[in-house]
Amino acid sequence: MDWFLKPDDASAVGELRREVVAYLRRHAEPDSEVEDAELALSEVVGNAVRHAGGPVWVSLYWAQAQPVLTVRDLGPGFDPARLAQPVTLAPRAGSATLAEAGLGLFLVSQVTPSLAAEVRRAGGMTVSVTLPVNRAPALSHDPPRRTFGALPELDEALPGGGFGKESFLRALVVQLARTVETQQGPDAAAAAVAQVGADIGGQMEEEFRAAGAIVGRLTPEQMADCYVRLKHAIDGGFYVIEATEHRIVLGNTRCPFGDVVRRAPSLCRMTSSVFGGIAARNSDHGVAVLLEERIAVGDPGCRVVVDLAPPPEGGRPLAHEYAAAADATLFPG
Numbered sequence: 319m320d321w322f323l324k325p326d327d328a329s330a331v332g333e334l335r336r337e338v339v340a341y342l343r344r345h346a347e348p349d350s351e352v353e354d355a356e357l358a359l360s361e362v363v364g365n366a367v368r369h370a371g372g373p374v375w376v377s378l379y380w381a382q383a384q385p386v387l388t389v390r391d392l393g394p395g396f397d398p399a400r401l402a403q404p405v406t407l408a409p410r411a412g413s414a415t416l417a418e419a420g421l422g423l424f425l426v427s428q429v430t431p432s433l434a435a436e437v438r439r440a441g442g443m444t445v446s447v448t449l450p451v452n453r454a455p456a457l458s459h460d461p462p463r464r465t466f467g468a469l470p471e472l473d474e475a476l477p478g479g480g481f482g483k484e485s486f487l488r489a490l491v492v493q494l495a496r497t498v499e500t501q502q503g504p505d506a507a508a509a510a511v512a513q514v515g516a517d518i519g520g521q522m523e524e525e526f527r528a529a530g531a532i533v534g535r536l537t538p539e540q541m542a543d544c545y546v547r548l549k550h551a552i553d554g555g556f557y558v559i560e561a562t563e564h565r566i567v568l569g570n571t572r573c574p575f576g577d578v579v580r581r582a583p584s585l586c587r588m589t590s591s592v593f594g595g596i597a598a599r600n601s602d603h604g605v606a607v608l609l610e611e612r613i614a615v616g617d618p619g620c621r622v623v624v625d626l627a628p629p630p631e632g633g634r635p636l637a638h639e640y641a642a643a644a645d646a647t648l649f650p651g
Contacts, residue, residue: 319338319341319377319378320375320376320377320378321334321375321376321377322373322374322375322376323363323367323373323374323375323376324373325367325370325371325372325373325374330367331360331363331364331367334359334363334376335356335359335360335363338359338378338387339352339355339356339359341378342355342385342449342451345380345453345454346451346452346453346454347451347452347453347454349452350450350451350452351429351450351451352451354429354430354449354450355385355430355449355450355451357425357426357429358387358426358429358430358433358447358449358450359387359449361422361423361425361426362387362389362423362426362445362447363376363389364422365422365423366389366390366391366393366443366445369393369394370391370392370393370394370442370443371392371393371394372391372392372393372442373391373392374389374390374391375389375390375391376388376389376390377389377390380453383452383453384431384448384449384450384451384452384453385448385449385451385453386446386447386448386449387446387447387448387449388444388445388446389443389444389445389446390438390442390443390444390445391442391443392438392440392441392442393442393443395437395438395441395442395443396435396443398434398435398436398437398443423435423445426447429450430447430448430449430450431448431450432446432447432448433445433446433447433448434446434447468493469488469489469492469493469578469581470485470486470488470489471485488575488576488578489578491575491585492575492578492579492581492582492585495507495510495511495582495584495585496581496582498510498584499582499584504584507582507584507587508584508587511584511585511587511588511591512587512588512590512591512638513591514588514591515587515588515589515590515591515592515595516591516592516595518588518592519548519591519592519593519595519596520595520596520599522544522548522592522596523536523544523595523596523599526540526543526544526547526548535600536596536600538561538562538563538565538566538626539561541561541566541596541597541600541624542558542561542566542568543558544596545558545566545568545592545593545596545624546558546568548592549570549574549589552574553572553574554570554572554573554574555570555571555572555573556568556569556570556620557569557570557571559621563626564625564626564627565623565624565625565626565627566597566623566624566626567621567622567623567624568620568621568622568624569619569620569621569622570613570619570620570621570622571619572613573613573614573620579613579614580613580614580615580616582614583612583614583615585614586609586612586614587638589609589620589622590607590609590622590638591638591640593607593622593624594606594607594624594638594639594640595640597624597626597640598640598641598642599642601626601642602642603628603629603642604629604639604640604641604642605624605625605626605639605640605642606624606625606629606633606634606637606638606639606640607622607623607624607625607637607638607640608622608623608625608634608636608637608638609621609622609638610622610623625637
């Protein structure tokens, strides 16, 4: 698992800590020292974010019995030989002494199996710590290669050999969705794709707002424009059929995944999740998305209905429903 932390994101460390600790608890033996692992994570990552003065990269590698957390930065660094005692890190210009950070690393060294640091050739530090968490027994995965229907298609190869980036990335997404569906079932595949869609959709909405200097909740017309904009950017053929206070209806002539989407219809949940998430964040009562027609299941085009009206009693059959944003101040103004 890998993360990138921007230097100006004050909440990133807390969010990362919660995500990693939840992951450790899911996969660790019951008697593992998850609290000590959380302390180590907070200190090592927090020190890098506070004192490096730039971006920070965090990785968690769990191939052995215990996971290894690695934090890389481009900051002023310190002498790795001093990890055996409380360390005073070299302060960057304009900062106070970093003695507390050094003490934090010393404490980490006392509650974890190992702590190491080295100076990076390009500047900054790499700090690695083995977390005191033991992995619960897990199944080994060594599947045979599937040759039937595998992507990318051989006729997509470039004249000079190999496959282009677009073919490769499209194949990667489709094959992942198909693998999840095969191994864990269609519900698991749809849930995974829905999560990806929710995350990506949020970023796409932010870009749309920034481009149009939009504050406050989006109107149905603005949401429809946002949907078409984001789909056209990835070579989709979406267009607006209707945009009213009650619903948004869109058509589509071309899937961004191409014809290969027919091999992984669960990818349609990406569209549902992106559209539904954006609409729900701009709603008081939640919304529903109905995929009335889909290229993925043989229809000549797509027809997507985003229902903005309050849900009827018992919900909307066959529609994917999305809750309204919990934070009323999400879009002030």
